[in-house]
Amino acid sequence: MTGTTRRVQPTTEELRVWRGFIETTEALRAELGARLQAECALSPGDYAVLLALSEAEGQRLRSSQLADDIGWERSRLSHHLGRMEKRALIRREECRTDNRGAEVVLTPEGAAAFRGATVPHLTAVRELFVDALTPEQLTAAGEIAAALRARLG
């Protein structure tokens, strides 16, 4: 009732913006994934793994290092590597310096799949995100993301 007290719950308009925002970003992610899948037979997860391995020395990484690089939990990575190994996109090798460890190695098939996916991926990012926004909106999107990230801690 007081004009100075901070409102506890969002207004209808704020909720409308929230719904639009969260649903749209979800749809964006889905569309990106669908294009990658259709054109390259890769999921976004596959792409992230292949990208990290491609940039690594010798196209190989310790499993935990890979998980850190792409920001995944180790168990998620382990499950995903299992599926990728079945498709021969990567290979697991024992680590010589630490018998507990495993090294994830990019296979030729994986490297080829990644090469084939780069252009479609970047094109989709441009079409669905960069070109959809004005330069001012793109800047604002970066600032909004930073503000949200700061709040997430």
Next chain:
Amino acid sequence: MTGTTRRVQPTTEELRVWRGFIETTEALRAELGARLQAECALSPGDYAVLLALSEAEGQRLRSSQLADDIGWERSRLSHHLGRMEKRALIRREECRTDNRGAEVVLTPEGAAAFRGATVPHLTAVRELFVDALTPEQLTAAGEIAAALRARLG
């Protein structure tokens, strides 16, 4: 090479904004879900279903109508309703006017769960989204979402 030709691939800066944006919105969704789960033992999907049923006449909806309301594919809804029915949050009844159809009915347990989740949910939206942004950023977020949605078609 020409200054007037549209760049085919995103610049490094554009890609940086893209990555920050998509990862942050994903983290936001995850945090929302985690809070709802921790405080109310409901997933975002559960919440969407319960919200739609709560607002429906007689707290019941035809399955397809519910799917339309929350923008889900029917098979996704069917799987989710199966899980919710096991927890007694909803109940399925045969539809009297169309023998193919099913009606989804909110149970007292489901209604109670939804009541308990409303405030935590709105509080989380305010804390993680509305309060994280300036009024200008909130407006911009709405416009950005609209622009992206327009591009998605």
Next chain:
DNA sequence: TCGTTATGATTGACGTGTCAACTAGGAGGC
């Protein structure tokens, strides 16, 4: 009426993600 097509909804297979439990090997202290 009878066949064809469209619709409402479910199912199964499988990819994806989280959590908790587990295995196995290093690392340090005694």
Next chain:
DNA sequence: GCCTCCTAGTTGACACGTCAATCATAACGA
């Protein structure tokens, strides 16, 4: 050596999502 603790990675159970196939019923046209 041996005990304890930490770390690397895997596994199983389960929730969630998509796709294609299926099934029953409604609707429609000859």
